[in-house]
Amino acid sequence: MKFTASINVMPLKEILDPQGKAVTRSMENLGLSEILEVRIGKHITLTVDAPDEESARKKVDEACKKLLANLIMESYEFELEAQLS
Amino acid sequence: MKFTASINVMPLKEILDPQGKAVTRSMENLGLSEILEVRIGKHITLTVDAPDEESARKKVDEACKKLLANLIMESYEFELEAQLS
Numbered sequence: 001m002k003f004t005a006s007i008n009v010m011p012l013k014e015i016l017d018p019q020g021k022a023v024t025r026s027m028e029n030l031g032l033s034e035i036l037e038v039r040i041g042k043h044i045t046l047t048v049d050a051p052d053e054e055s056a057r058k059k060v061d062e063a064c065k066k067l068l069a070n071l072i073m074e075s076y077e078f079e080l081e082a083q084l085s
Numbered sequence: 086m087k088f089t090a091s092i093n094v095m096p097l098k099e100i101l102d103p104q105g106k107a108v109t110r111s112m113e114n115l116g117l118s119e120i121l122e123v124r125i126g127k128h129i130t131l132t133v134d135a136p137d138e139e140s141a142r143k144k145v146d147e148a149c150k151k152l153l154a155n156l157i158m159e160s161y162e163f164e165l166e167a168q169l170s
Contacts, residue, residue: 008128023152024131030151034144036132043093043128046109047121059119066115067108 002085003048003056007078009069010041044068047083056080087170088133088141092163094154095126129153132168141165 011017020039027035046063050056060078069076096102105124112120131148135141145163154161 010128010130020129023129026152027148030148032144032148032151034134035148036134038129038131041128041130043095043126044105044108044123045095045126046123049119049121059117063112063115063117063120066117067111 001049001051001056002083003050003053003080004083005044005046005048005056005060005078005080007044007046007060007064007068007076008041009044009064009074009076010039011073012075015073041074042068048080053080053082086134086136086141087168088135088138088165089168090129090131090133090141090145090163090165092129092131092145092149092153092161093126094129094149094159094161096124097158097160100158126159127153133165138165138167 017039023040024036024038048056048059050059057080064076065071102124108125109121109123133141133144135144142165145165149161150156
């Protein structure tokens, strides 16, 4: 059975996000001063092949911990959805 | 009134995603061969100050078009949520 995972990896709140800060300033320069507190992370989609949702969840969690997120600086969250075959 | 926007910017389906391809291959090397078709984009959160949801939506749309997404190579989608003051 195949599942689609949608994963968000974001810089931890305690950690400076220089890219987000730069974009926040650029918004002001573009006349969009109503836009504040920009934070930029990664959005990852993938397909996972697993017998059930429980084991799909474990695989995605392992992928996040081993490769997709750096847990010292980032946090992650994800949603799973079964693919219609 | 303040709203939080959660924006996903992804490479268009027709466009190669070399970073995603590299990560898909790395999954196999890490023993996670059940993980396929990795695509990597950006997840952006921001605060927008606007009188109502309609105008907040317009501001975020403008920010995406002008700065956050490159519409030649990427598509975007977002959700808005009112912040409790």
